[in-house]
Structures are given as C-alpha cells and as structure tokens.
Amino acid sequence: MAVPWDTLRRFALLTGLYFAGAVLATLYLRTPEDVTLFWPSAGVGYAVVVRYGLRWVVIVPAAMALLHALVLPVPAAFLPYSLGSNTLATLLAGWYVHRQRRDLHLEIGDGLLLLRGGVLLGLVSAAIGTVGLVESGMLPPGDSGRGLVLWTLGDVLGITTLAPSLSLLFGREDGAPRMRIRGGEASRRERIAWGATLALCLAAIWIAGRSGNLYALGLVSLPLALLLWAAIRFSPLLAMLATIAVVVFLSLLTGIGLGGFTRPLTLLDSAVLMLLLILISVIPVMLSVSNYEKRSTAIALFRRATLDPLTGLLNRSTFEERAREQLATGDGELALLYLDLDHFKLVNDATSHVAGDDLIRGVADLFATEFERTVLVARTGGDEFAALLPASRAAATASARRLLAAIDALRVPWQAQVLTTTASIGLAFGRAPHVDFDSLLSHADAACFAAKELGGNRMLAAAPDSDEMQVRAATMRSALQVREALDERRFVLYCQPIVDLIAPRPPQRHFEILLRWTDAGGVVRAPAELIAAAERYRLGPRLDRYVVDATLNWLEQHPDAAAMVEHCSINLGGATLVDEEFSDYFAARLRRSNVPTERLCLEITETSVVRDRSRAQRFIGRMRELGCRFALDDFGTGFCSFGYLQDLDVDYLKIDGSFVRDLEHSPLAEAVVRSITDIAHVLDKRTVAEQAQTEAQLDRLRRMGVDYAQGYVFRHPQPIDAFFAAPAA
Template identity: 40%
Template structure:
C-alpha cells in the first residue's frame, strides 16, 4: 500500500559504485525489500566512482548532477557510500529542503553533510579497527597486522579510521599498510609473511599503477596465496576465502535505510538529523578457521559453513524411516483390531438374524422382502393380514397387486426403480385393505446388500398412518378456518414477542395501517406508535409469577404509511407461555374524532368558532378565584350588537350569521391572546381581559367600539353598519359570584343601550340605574330557577258570558304565578317586564302551554265541561320559530278540541310584530283554535290594525271599562269598540269588571263577556274548575 504523502517518481537513489558490484547490489536489494510493500518508486543512479576516481571524472559528475537536479525535482534522495554523499553535499543549494537518506558512510562526521538541511540515515556502529580486536581474540600470539587499503576515497577513509584507533589504543602490534603496490606485488608480499601475522582487508580495487580488479578476483587470489588469515568487514566476502571479521551486511544496511525512507514518506520523522545505527557481528568461516587453527572463544561469534554431524546430515532420511516404521506398526495393529471386530461382527450377525426372524413375524409394521424384479420373497404375518392371502402374489411384482390404485401402483414402481442402499425412498400411498377399506401407508423402500448368491434384494416396510392423515386433514381444515377467521376479523390482531417485535399480523391490520404484512413482520410495534407510548413487554414484566393471565386495555394512536393517524383501542393479553403478547386492536378513530368534536363543540360556538357560554362561565369562575386568592384584577366585557335585528329582519338569518362571523373575527383580531373571547348567544359576546386595570379596560372597550363603528357589513349589495353597546364589570374584591358578575355586566350593557347605544357603561356598585337593572336581573334569576325547579303554578280567572246567547260552559283565562325563594307568590305584573326584557317570555309561555295542555289531557271531565280556555302568548313567542313549532306540535299531539283553545295576544305585541302575528294567527285558526286580541284600545292605531288581524275575540282594555259609569269618554270608547267588533263579526270581552253597575252598562251595550273581581279573583286552575263544576251541579 502506498503512503498518502508519496507520489510517483519521487525518490532518487545514488550509488557511489557501479551496478555489478556485489556490495552495491546487496544494498539496493535491501532498499527495495523495505520500500516495495509501500509502492515507493526508486530511480537508481550509479556513479561508478570505484573504478573512476580522477578529479576530472568527479567534476564531470558534479556538473551532470547539478544539471539533473535543476531540471528534475525529487521528493526524497538516497545516497550510498562516500562519493555519493560528497557529490550531494556539493549540490546543497540544488538539493534545498529535500530530505536526504545516507548510508554506507565511512569515517562519518557532520561536516560531511553540512550543506544538506534535512538528513536521516544509517551510521556504521562498527569500525574496521574492530577486526584487530577480533584477530587478537582468536590469535593471542599475534605480532604483526598488514592492512590492505588502496588509495581510493573509501580506502583512505578506512585507513584513517584504522590509524586513529591505533593512536588511541597502544597495542603491542606492528601494523603496516599495503596500498601503493601493484596487484602482483601485493600477492607476492602476502605470500611471504612471517608467522604470527594477520591480514585485514579494507579496500583494494585500484593498485598503485591505477589498474582495476574486482574484490572477488582480488580476494580469491589473496586468500589462496597469503601466508596468514585474511579478515574483512563485509559478510559477502566470506565466499572469497576470508577467515572472518566483525562484519556488516549490505542488504541489512539497505533495509534499514529503506525503513527510514518509509518513515519520511509517512511523516513519522519531523526533526533532523535523524540516524539509526547498523551493528556488526563477529563471523568466522569454519573451513578457513580449521586451516589456520583459529578458535572462536566468544559465544557471540557466529561460525558459518561448519560441516554437519552424521545425525544432522541424515536427519530427514531418519525421520522418513521412523515414520514408515510407525505407520507399518499402526497398520498391523489396525488389521488385528479389524480381524477381532469381524469375528465379533459375525457373532452379532448370527444373533441379529435370529432376532430379525422373531421381530419380522411379530412386528406390527408391514414388512416384505422382494427381489430385484419386485417379486415377493417373504412377508410377515401383518402384511399378509393387510392385503389378504388371496391378493398376495409371489409371481407378480408388488406394484401389480390388485390392492393398489393405479396412481399408487405407478408411484410404487418408480420407488423400486430409484431405491438405493444409502438412499431409501419414502412415500405415502393408499391401499385397499381386505377388512378396513382404504388405508394410508407410510412406505419405505430400501435396497439391501446382496445375499450370498449375489442377488440384490429390496426391503419393503410400511406402517399404517391413516389415523394420522385424518388428524392432519382435520388440523389443516381447522388451520384454514382459523386463518380465514384470523384474516377476516374486522379488528387488528397482532402477536408481539418480548422485544416488541411483531411475530404475526392479520390482513385487516396491514390494510388499516397501509403496509404489507412483510413490512410489518419483524419490526417493533412501537415503530408504528404515535408518540412515546410504553412498550408492550412492560406489561409482561409487571406480572408477578403465579398470577393468572391478565388483560390490559388502553387507547393510543398508530401512524399509517400515508402519514395518517388512527386511534386504536388495544386489548392486550399474555400468551399461555408468557413469551408473547396477544394484541387485539379496534379502530376507534371515528369515535375519538367524534368525542374530540363534541368536546370542542362543548367549549366552542358552532357559528363563530369562538368559545361558548359554557367555557366562558368556567373561565369567569377561574378569574374570580384568582381575584380572591391572589388579589388579581381582571375585567369582563358584555358586548351586545346594536343593529343586528335590522340585518336579520332585512336580509335574513343567513346574512345575520355572516355578520356574526365578521364581528367575531374583528373581536378576535383586537383581543389579546391570553384573554377569553366568547359568544354567549344571539348577538351577545363577552371578553375576560386578564390582569387589566380600569384605565386599560376602558381603553380596550373603546377600541372595540371604534372598530365596530367604522366596520361595514355588505350583503348582496346592501351596506349595513355595525355597532355595539358594552357593559364593563371589573373583577376585583367587590365581585360576587360568577352569575352576579355576569348579570352586572349584562345590566351595564343594557344601560349603555339606554344611553344611546354604541357606548361603554362601567358597572359601579353605587349606580342607581344599574341597581334597578340589578333587581331586574334578580327577577330573571328567580324566573330561571322557578322554571327549573317547577315553582311556576297555573292560576285561572273566570270569564262570564253577558249575552244570554253565549255558551254556558266553563270559560276562563290562564294566569300564572311563581313562588319566590321565601315561598311567597309573585304575580306576572312584577316579573314579566324583566322576562320580556331578557328574552325569557317565550320560555314562560312554553312552560305554561305544556302545563295547561298536560293538565287538560289528564282531566277529560274538565275538557268536557270546557267552553273555552284562554292562554296568553307574549310578543317574543310569536317571533320565535322554535316556540311556534312547539306550539303547533303540542296542539296536534294533545288531542284536545281545538275550538276550545283560545290563544291571547296583546294588541301592543301584535302591532309591534304584525307580520309574525298575522302568520301565527292564520296557522292557529287553520288548526281550529280561537284567537283573542288582549288589551284592545291601548295602541295608538288600534282600529287601523284590527282589520288586518284574523282574530275572533276582542278584549277591551280595562282602563276604559273600569270608569264607564263616571266617564262618558270611556263609555263612548267601549261602545265604539264593541260596535266595530260586532260589525266585523267578532265577540268582545270587557276586562276589570268590578261592580254590578259596570256589568249593567256592558249588558246594555251588548258586550258578550265580562271578566273581573266581580266574578272572582284568580285562583289555582284545579280549584277554579272544581268550583265551576260544583256550581253547575247545583244549578
């Protein structure tokens, strides 16, 4: 693998010597072995400075490499031996920052690379002078040492190192240099050396005359002719007859240098210079040692080429012989064991044959032996009983017997053809038994070993599996039924293991979630949950041992593949082994959505999407509680639209709904987010402004008025103005209950309307007008409680016929009363103004109609004696569509005679709601009811409206009747009204008849009926009817 920092063609290697030199070759091999695994390319150059050492030659090399380095840029440079280092040091400027790896340097000193900036390499740990010490160790009597060193750069450097050693160590030796003679002279001189001498070879490539000779040739002749052993520093020279020396290997040096280069490439060397040392080793050549009688006295000395002992020399052959003998012995032992086993096997075989003969006939399985043609050789009794002796054929193949159906016969024939000794054939086939009909057999056909005659045989073995087959079919049918039931269940069915992984799932669950079964199986069920829902296995771990299966139920949301969320009601139960959870999930999304919708609708207004009255009441309670507990100051605004009725009457209810939506949006834009804005009903809104003082509250209310004042509502090209009146009640220490605060704000709102509309009125406890309205609100509260608690009682007052031609049955008007909180009766004249003002009149009318009709239905005798029962209706009820529908349904469903039912409406209410009054009267008359116009004459234009109203009876206002004896004007009015009614074919009733004189005047005028205290005060309905019945019986 090539280091990240390296690049192609980036390393230059410069050898000092020529390519064929063994030293150079060894170093290059070491370099390549270290760098090749890393893919570092090496560009190798050779200076050949061993053979050519002239100054001119070196100068030419210097110029050549200066040009080379100027043109070619290398990332790293490796220099080998002294001349290469000298050359590169001279080219320090051209080298620059390029890291340089050096090795093979003799007589090293830092000055030799002073011009190079980033140097690493391998330094010689040994010195040529070490060979003197080594020679002394093996030649204790050594007296003379001859050092062979030529005049090359290497030779001079090595000799210099030798001289320095001798100058430091004063040895009793005569050391002389051989370096200027010719090669022949050197050989002659070394052949004539005196005894006790040694030769140390450093370098001799060039002789004194400049002739060149390779180290191999030189040393081969030197070691053959010399009269003393030769020592050297390079290991490869052992092949040339050198006795030994403290030696280094060129390959090892190259490898170390290559390792340094790899570290440079990898960035592991960051500080320079950085060197490693190459240690030499004392090595001797055994044949040469024997020749010179040298003895290696140090155990660290390595002796090479030493002859091997006989045992060591033939150790391979000895091993082969030993293994052969061992194998033969093993084979003999194995043969003995096989023979013993064969004898035991024969004995067991005889026993097995005897046992087989007994089992063969006694076995409950069907067993037969057949020959190679399928003919039966023998069969046990069980098989004979199965097919019957008449079917058993020894002259036909087994599959041709009549007991086999055709398909079974063919299958059996194929089985016999394919059966083998090691590959028996197994199959299930039907057979016709002679006693039990069709049976199912589990058959095995196996080929037996050949008998003594060499004839192959087959074993036919079968057992009856009919019962098992029937059970399997039953189970399969049940499995299919269960699977169909499981898949078609309209609920989710899941099986979950302890790790929450889905083990099984039905199709309904997959369809509901929008995944395929494969996408669900194996995944955790929690992956499909919406949110951090507890994992099902928590239910497993929560169950104590010994406790029976438990069932848990919960509701949670699942995530579908398309992003939808569905609500699931889960029923979770442990399996029998408690290793799984069984989950049944019912889709309750529609139910939950309905619940959420209902919960939302319970708190919000359906039309405007604001909060409704119910939510507002809760918020008001909370605000009051905060005011009491924390002395917080809040404000409540009661907002009533001023022109809403105009929009409804002019453009219709659809326009009114749109107007309410627009007002709601305007209010929502004005209201702070923390405030509570609600629609209380109709055109009434309310706001709770939290943590607001009086000034801020008034400012907020004025913003609402200003916004609604300038706002305009358009409907079908018609422009309507919007405005409102606002009642403000501060929620402070003076606030009472929520009902009181609400009523006070409502009262303040109506005060604002009375002041001219589009105003804000602040409720103050000392405001007299608001006190009056407060009393009205108290009546309103009393009315509501009375209706809810059934404290409304039915009274009635008799209406007496004056004209003898009028009917003689019971005729009375229903007059209701309510009980106040102290139990006292309160008449309508006290509370009805408040009821009409606060839209409660139609509720009272509904209550009265229901009570009276129910009483009449429950008292058929009273209905029989009844001539007419008059029930008052308020103006609000005439305009209330719900009440009108209720009244019509009540009349139809009661079964009462409609001609005995009289509905009274006041003249003022009829004139104020003329269109509604006409429609109502027309519908009631269509049912057969009688219509009475009450308090006639009190209006400003009574006679003008009378012609339009389809009424049957006119009740003359009592303010004209009570004074007809004394006031001629009242008498004239009564006379005119009566005559007009007669002219229009209507009957008349005079109210406030309190004296016989008034009755006499009315009789003279021809009035039909009279009503007043002269005939009796109002009393409970049942009592009045009983009294009238008693009078009729007396008469």
C-alpha cells in the same frame, strides 16, 4: 407564451436536486455495469410529482440526460431505457398517489400510501431498467434477477430516505398547506446534547470499522436509538433530516467500503444491507409521524373544547374559568366588557345564517385588532361577546368606545348586499380584592341590557348600587325561579270567568286560564315578575307550552267539566307567537286531544302583534284553520291603531283594565272604551272589558254596548278544581 420566471427557477432548482442525487449514487458504482445500492433521485422525483403535479416529471429526463452527458456515459442502446425507466415509473407512482388522495397530510395513513407508491415506482423502474441493461449488453441475462432486486431496493431506499422530508419542505411553499414543522417537546439544550451524541455514535462506528472489528456494524443500533429519540422528542422535519444523514453515512461506509468496511459482494449481502438501511429510514419517520398525529389530535381536541369554532375566540365555559382564575389572583384594576349586537336576528332572517356568520367573524376580527393577545376575549353566545381587561376605568371605557365605532363602521360584503350592524356594550369594574365573576358578569350584562333598551349603539358603565341594577338582578333571579318552577312543575292553573253583560251564563262557560306559582315555602304567588323574566330570557314559549299542556290535560281528565265549556281563553306571550316550533307543537297537541278546538280561545297582546304582523297573521291563520278562536289582549295600551284590525282575524278585543277602572271619573277613558266598542262592532268583533271592579262600572259598560266583562266584581281567580266545583251563580 413566455414561461414565468418562478417556474423556470423552480425547474432549475428541482432538476439540480435530482441531478445531485444521481451524482451521489454514482459513488456506489465500481464499473458502469453495476447497479447502485442507493438511488436518492427516486425520492426527489417522487416528492416533486406528489407535491407539484404530474407535469413536473419533466425534471427526471432532463436531469438524467445531464447525468449521462457529463458524469456517467452509457451505451446509446441503454439511454432510452435509463430515461424511460425513471420517468415512467415516477409518473405512474405519482398518478397512483393522486388517484387515491389528492390532499396529503402528516398522517400514518398518508405515509403508508406514499410507501406503497414508492414500492410501485421501484418495481416499475427496475423492470424497465433491467430489460435495458440486458438488451444493451451491460448485464448478462443470467444476472437479470440480481439487477432487478438491487434496482428495486435502491429506488425504495432513496424514496424512504428522502421523500418524506422533501414532501414536508415542498409543502411549505406557495399555495400549499403549511405543515407545522417546528415544535416538539425538547428544549434547545436537549437538541444540542442529542446532536453531539449522534456525532459521537457515528464516529464510534467509523473507528470500530477502521480497527477491523467484525461486529462494528452492530453499533448501528446506537444511531437508530437516537433517531427514535428524535422521533419522540423533536419535530418531524428534524427527525427526517437526521434520518437522511444517518442513512447516507451508513450507506457510504458499507456501499463504498469506507472506514474499513467491506462492500457487499453477493446478492444476499447487498439485499440484507439495503433492507437494514430501509428499516432505519422508515421506522423513525413512521414513529415521528405517529407522535405528531397524536399531538395534533390532542391539540385539535383542546381547541374544540376551549375555542369557539366560528371565530377562534374563547368559548363561554373557558372564558368563565380563566376569568375566575384572573379575578382570584389579580391585584390590579379589572374591567369586564359585555357586548351584544343590536338587531342581529334581522341579519339572519333577511339574508341567511351563513351571512350572519360572516358578520360575526368580522366583529371577532375587530376584537382581535383592539385587544392584545393577553386579554381574555370570548364569544359567549350567538351574537354576544365578552372581554376581561386588566385596565383602568378610563382605558376600558376608551377601548369600548373604539370598539363601538369600529363595529358601526364595519361593512361585510354579502352577494349583492353589504351587511352592517351596531352593538350595545356594558362595562363593570373591579378592584382587588375582586368580587366573584358571577356578580361582575351580572353587572356588565345589566348595563348592556340597559344600553340596548336605550336604543343600542352605545356603551353604559354599571353602577352596582343603582336602582336599575337592583331591578336587573331581581329579574335574573326571577328567570332562575321560572326555570326551577318549570322543572319541578310548581305552577298552578287558576280560572276567572268572562261574563256576558246582556245574558249572563254560568261562569264555567267562558273563562280565562290564569297562572300562579308556589315558591320554595309552598306559598302561592302571582307570576307577574316571573312572566316578565321569562319573556326577557326567552323562556316564554316553554312556559306557554306548560300552560297549554296542563289545561288540555285537565279538561281531558274531567270530561263532564269540559262539556260545560264554550270558550277557554289561554294567554300566549310575544315570543311564542313567532316561535315556529310552538306552532308545530300546538297543532300536534290539538290533534291528540279530544277537546274540541273551537272551545279554545288564544289571547295575544296588541304589542306582540304589531311587533311582527306577518308572523302573527300566519300563526293566527294556521290556528284558525284548526278551529281556535282569538282575542287581542290589553287593547288600547299599545300602538292602538285601528287600521290593522280589518286584516287581523280575531274574535274579541279585550279593553285594557286601566281604562275600565277610570270610567267613573275620566271622560277620556270613557271615550276610548266607547270608540273601541264601536269599531269592534263595525268589524263584527266582540269586546271584553278587563278588571271590572264595581257595579257602577258594569252599568256604564252595558250602556256603551260592551259585550263581556271580567274582573273581581264577578269572582276572584280560583284554582281550576275549585272553579268548576263552585255553584254556577
């Protein structure tokens, strides 16, 4: 099988690099029997096997064979030891690193791991190589200890000098994680000044050595200080390359005896010199990595605090903060685009949230394609996005239309399916001096909601003075009032009787729980607007929890009153009906209560049932197993289909009050009431006429066979305490 050209080219390049390091090391040898003080090839081979894998250790014997054939002949008896010591030690060190951690990063922990592997390489290579020197007669047995120490330190020095920078460079190639090798805090002028200063310091060491100064080597503190400067201010790669230059320069001066310096003559001199060079190669690199790690952590924390983790766009809080700044300082036209995906919940329910996340990322990519990087773009919620555009009305409108078309055309493959979606967009515009961000967002959100109500897949521009915008703003204020009233428990339970038209009984036997709330001034008010706002802003389940809990608490605290109750009706909103958490909560609350569950009747609307029949049926089934009864509220105003009633296990049909009020002058209303009553009796259900106001209406209801009635003709709603204290007339 043919070897790929890229593999051959890499093999040649890496082998040549290892060979060059070995050639450099030969400059330190006075005789063939010497042990070099600096073995750069150890760092090359180590970096190669760590980065590319253990199989690439083949470059070591290839380069060593080339070295001994062309540059450094050795006795035949030593050749296997030379090749084997470097190859086996590099292989073992690479295996050790891969066994500890497969993916390496620019971190202190990984740096220490590489250092441990480098020491292992040096010890193993020195042990095998020293035995070879003695066996081949190149080193007297008495000098084996000296050879072992120098060989080990030479390999370690080569690894600490070259391995970090080569690992960083190799890691930038195909398929490898791309480490950030640029950056740092220094300007180009500072880097030039630093480089000139380093060159002067190295020249000063050379001149001092040439002058015969005994303390010339003490000037090594000057380049070391500059290396520390580089570690703090520059990128890790630049600090590592500078470290290589300084170590090679100092090792050549002292190891070869250039510039007036004397070669180390004893083992102690050599060991001290090599340990000094190792420290010079390690300290700046470790400091640079530590500084880089801290910067990376700070950047990661900043990104986590400001960006949405799924899409990489700004998160809501950061977007609002920067948008407020731009509105405060901007002097041109601005447009706020607010986007909400249509029916996105269906994607999560039909596939999975993982699929939904893929679709969200696809939409985010469309935003990045449409808008420049200078435009503020954010994911503000689960399926909601926003963008603040420094653009005219016409330009912003054109961008919104292109975005709508791109989302409509978006296709995201998911397993055997293709995910699609559409969006609704609201636009709000402003000129300097700009309105505050909350007002602009309110207008854009209102326009987006209106677009969604019209069927979605469209864009609407906000008109702040329109009736629709004013109604929308009022709804938002009502939602805030709901939340505030819930937090401060300012809702009050009221009761209204449901009366048997054939055999009336005390009103406390059968009644409906109604809700009132007290405003900031203490005035009791009807909750119609608040309930509508609660449903719009997903506060319905929380509001219903409050009503259920307050009702059960009152009955538990008044056992004599609770003993009179046969049916206590409690309304549940459409969002509550499909809320699994509410179902679990209600079941647990009933188990803790001493109120018999068969005395509770849960009222649900016809429209909420038809919206999601399967979930509604599951909820009804679970609650009926606990003993609760059910009433279908406002029947006749929704889809009014009798077909699903046979499968819907409810006890009462509550005829909407609009038909009851029109009984006296509308044949159509009478026909609707009669039809509902007849169908209910066929299905063995009972009917309740809502909003009965006159005796004449009651007479007609009795003649048509309606079972129960509720309305002002009997009693206005009363606070629950007053309701149970009133006489049973």
